[in-house]
Amino acid sequence: MNSVKNKTNAYTPTECKKFILPVRDVIELIGGKxxxxxxxxxxxxxxxxxxxxxxxxxxxxxxxxxxxxxxxxxxxxxxxxxxxxxxxxxxxxxxxxxxxxxxxxxxxxxxxxxxxxxxxx
Missing domain, CATH: 1.10.10.10 (Winged helix-like DNA-binding domain superfamily/Winged helix DNA-binding domain)
Structure with missing residues (x-):
């Protein structure tokens, strides 16, 4: 996986969602107290x-x-x-x-x- 560091302008909104969605899934799964x-x-x-x-x-x-x-x-x-x-x-x-x-x-x-x-x- 490519690092998102210092590349914020290089990604389209669709590509950005590809990074966000899996992380949100993990937070949903193991999040909470x-x-x-x-x-x-x-x-x-x-x-x-x-x-x-x-x-x-x-x-x-x-x-x-x-x-x-x-x-x-x-x-x-x-x-x-x-x-x-x-x-x-x-x-x-x-x-x-x-x-x-x-x-x-x-x-x-x-x-x-x-x-x-x-x-x-």
């Missing part, structure tokens, strides 16, 4: 619902359930139900969900740089 924390938590290990709830400070059970369902519908999270007494449910990232690792790492690195820049000004 809770989806990235869920994805990041699951990137370390498989969790049961209560474990996720404890790991992600401030999330309500209702919101966690809603966000997990949305992430599952979009193919980022697996929900595995085991026939035990009581029933055991575990959540993990799919391979597709794991493909976000580099994106999240880049966001983290940029966030650290930005935080240092703002704090040191």
């Amino acid at each position: 809770w989806k990235l924390p869920i994805i990041i938590t699951l990137s370390f290990k498989i969790h049961r619902f209560k474990e996720l709830e404890r790991q992600i400070e401030g999330i309500t059970p209702r919101m966690l359930s809603k966000e997990l369902k949305d992430l599952e519908i979009n193919g980022l999270v697996n929900r595995d139900v085991f026939n035990t007494m009581p029933v055991t449910v575990q959540y993990s990232l799919t391979d597709y969900g794991k493909s976000l690792d580099k994106v999240i790492e880049t966001m983290r690195d940029w966030g650290l740089t930005h935080r240092n820049k703002i704090m040191n000004e």
Whole structure:
């Protein structure tokens, strides 16, 4: 992909939309307050619902359930139900969900740089 840096006049509005639409799709998919924390938590290990709830400070059970369902519908999270007494449910990232690792790492690195820049000004 070509960099858009210093080439703002070189692109037509149609070409510009080709850059914007995929980024908007990503923001729609992982945006919001809770989806990235869920994805990041699951990137370390498989969790049961209560474990996720404890790991992600401030999330309500209702919101966690809603966000997990949305992430599952979009193919980022697996929900595995085991026939035990009581029933055991575990959540993990799919391979597709794991493909976000580099994106999240880049966001983290940029966030650290930005935080240092703002704090040191």
